Amino acid sequence: MLETQAQELKPLLKELLHELLMQERGLLKELIYEVIEDVALAKAITEGKDSENVERDEIFALLNE
Secondary structure (H helix, E strand, C coil), X not given: CHHHHHHHHHHXXXXXXXXXXXXXXXXXXXXXXXXXXXXXXXXXHHHHHCCCCCCXXXXXXXXXX
């Protein structure tokens, strides 16, 4: 009985989820960008921990080139 009800609800849930994602597409896109940005920042921090320290003047000299 429960399995039958679950099988009947499955297409309805899929349709509702699809509608929600389509209606909130912008919000979903922002969320994905935030996650990607956070992962990239975490990776940069991890890589930076093992690198040499660089003087501030050296950084600005490279940026001004």
